[in-house]
Amino acid sequence: MTPLLTAAELEAIQRHARADYPAEACGVLLVRSGSGEERRLLPCRNIQDELHAQDPARFPRSSRTAYYIAHADLLEIGKREGEGFEVRVIYHSHVDAGAYFSETDRRNALVDGSPAYPQATYVVVAVADGRVTESRAHRFSPEGQDFVEIPFVVDKGSVRAESR
Amino acid sequence: MAVSVYIPTPFRRATANAARVDVDAADVKELLDTLEGRFEGFRGLVRDAAGQPHHHVNLYVNGEEIGALQGVATRLKDGDEVSIIPALAGGA
Numbered sequence: 516m517t518p519l520l521t522a523a524e525l526e527a528i529q530r531h532a533r534a535d536y537p538a539e540a541c542g543v544l545l546v547r548s549g550s551g552e553e554r555r556l557l558p559c560r561n562i563q564d565e566l567h568a569q570d571p572a573r574f575p576r577s578s579r580t581a582y583y584i585a586h587a588d589l590l591e592i593g594k595r596e597g598e599g600f601e602v603r604v605i606y607h608s609h610v611d612a613g614a615y616f617s618e619t620d621r622r623n624a625l626v627d628g629s630p631a632y633p634q635a636t637y638v639v640v641a642v643a644d645g646r647v648t649e650s651r652a653h654r655f656s657p658e659g660q661d662f663v664e665i666p667f668v669v670d671k672g673s674v675r676a677e678s679r
Numbered sequence: 680m681a682v683s684v685y686i687p688t689p690f691r692r693a694t695a696n697a698a699r700v701d702v703d704a705a706d707v708k709e710l711l712d713t714l715e716g717r718f719e720g721f722r723g724l725v726r727d728a729a730g731q732p733h734h735h736v737n738l739y740v741n742g743e744e745i746g747a748l749q750g751v752a753t754r755l756k757d758g759d760e761v762s763i764i765p766a767l768a769g770g771a
Contacts, residue, residue, distance in 0.1 A: 539771070543767070563768075563770075581769070582769060583767075584767040586737065586739065589737065589766070590762060592764075592767075593687050593764055597698060607770075609771040610771065612771045617769065619771070620770070623766065623769045626690070631767075
C-alpha cells in the first residue's frame with residue numbers, strides 16, 4: 516500500500532507551511548494510478564489577501580486565517596485531472612492555531628452537501644512562531660456523512676493514514 | 680458556437696461522470712441554461728435562483744475568470760474552452 520505522503524512530500528509541505536508563515540500555505544497532491552504510481556505535489560498560491568483587498572465584504576479574512584487556491588492552480592489541477600490524476604491530498608496550514616478541521620474548512624470541502632473530492636484526505640499543518648507544531652488528517656466518512664479525523668502515522672518519515 | 684466545457688470531479692455526479700461536454704452557446708448564461716436543461720442535477724449546483732454563479736464556484740473562459748470578463752454575459756465563440764471549478768478554500 517502506498518503511503519498517504521512520502522517523507523519527501525511531508526517535508527515539502529511542512530517547508531511550504533513554514534516559508535509562508537504568517538500566511539496560510541495551501542496545495543494538493545495529485546496521484547495517477549497505473550502500472551507505476553505517479554505522484555505530483557503541487558504547492559499552490561494563496562490569493563486570499565488579493566480577494567480580501569478587492570472585496571472585503573465577501574472575503575472578510577486575510578491570509579493569516581484563510582486560504583483560497585489561485586485560479587491558475589485550480590486550472591492546473593483541472594488539467595491534471597483530465598490527464599488521469601486524482602486529487603489525493605489537499606493541504607493547508609493554520610497560523611498560530613491547532614491543526615483541527617475548522618467549520619470553514621468543512622463548509623468549503625462540501626459541494627451541495629457532498630464532499631467535493633471524495634477521494635481526498637485533508638491535511639492541516641499547524642505552524643506556531645514559524646515552526647510546525649502538529650499535522651493532522653481528515654477525511655469524509657460516508658457512514659457518518661461528515662469529516663472525521665483519521666490517524667496520521669509517521670512511519671520512517673512517510674505518512675500512513677487509515678480511515679478504518 | 681461549439682464550446683468545450685471542462686467538468687471537474689466535484690460536478691461529475693451531475694453529468695453522468697462526463698469530464699468534458701460540448702455545448703452550443705453564444706454566452707456563458709446560455710451555456711449554463713443548456714447544461715441545466717441537459718443535466719437535471721446541474722440545476723442549483725453552479726448558480727443561484729437569480730442566475731448568478733455561487734460564490735464558491737469559479738467559471739473560466741479560456742483560462743480567464745469570468746469576473747474579470749463580462750460575468751455570465753461573457754460572449755463565447757467557436758472552440759472556446761470553459762471550465763467550471765469549485766473553489767478550494769478554507770481557513771482556521
